[in-house]
Amino acid sequence: MNSETVVMIKGAGEKASAVAHLLFRAGCGRIVMTEKPAPTVERRAVAFCEAVWRQSKTVEGVTAVLCKPRPDSVRQAWKRGNIAVVVDPGLELLEKLEVDCFIDAVMAKRNTGTHKEMARLVIALGPGFEAGRDAHCVIETNPVAEKLGRVIYSGPASANTGEPTPVMGLTYERLLHSPADGRLEVGADIGTRVRAGQAVALVGGQPVKAGIDGVVWGLVRSGTRVRAGAKVGDIDPRNDPALCRVIAPQAEAIAGGVLAALEKGRPGP
DSSP: OOTTOEEEEEOOSHHHHHHHHHHHHTTOOEEEEEEOSSOOOSOGGGOGGGHHHHSEEEETTEEEEEEOSSHHHHHHHHHTTOEEEEEOTTOGGGGTSOOSEEEEOOOOSSOSSOOGGGSSEEEEESTTOEETTTBSEEEOOOTTSSSTTOEESSEEOOOOOOOOOOBTTBSGGGEEEOSSSEEEEESSOTTOEEOTTOEEEEETTEEEEOSSSEEEEEEOOTTOEEOTTOEEEEEETTOOGGGGGSOOHHHHHHHHHHHHHHHHOSOOO
């Protein structure tokens, strides 16, 4: 990898943003991230997809800007020292740029169309992918796996457990779920300290209540339409608002695996 390496990252959520941030810091100045027209990420404080709504987003000193899904617009962002974010769910830009490395960082727990012919090096994050079949390598994303961030060159990552990442021993208790179908109305933004039982949002007039004391760690953007039972955020029991605005160690470990894979390059036949 060098400063001329062109990297396209599918997704601009928390894990994808950690990857982009580390690659940028490591000297990769040509990064473009693709997103949907209305991203529904919870950890918005550290996600470059916020640029879709706000035109730009800075995470720990690195800035991403919203561009038109055209090579000239993306190259202008690179020239100014920024990461480019484009609304391009169909990946039409992939055919217009000479992409050296394609990274599927959507974390959908399944393959939504990624294949090895998309670029000279294709990297996929987490379950739903098999290295050697869907991508040249897969990055382990399970926080309780033997080695988080491990680069896998043959076979799949750990299967999706469906369990939230433990924080101070708490898992499901931390989660915020929608009580009904409707539009989310946020009442306590990311970084706000809350108590167990406190309403942090409303959906259809019904409260979304915190299950534990702590800080709002992530919360879907206000105005988003959600379904009953959908996860819309979570609470951090460590009770430190500053942690909401820095890249989490889990995401850093995953990003480290991507950097190692990119530096090694495409594996041999």
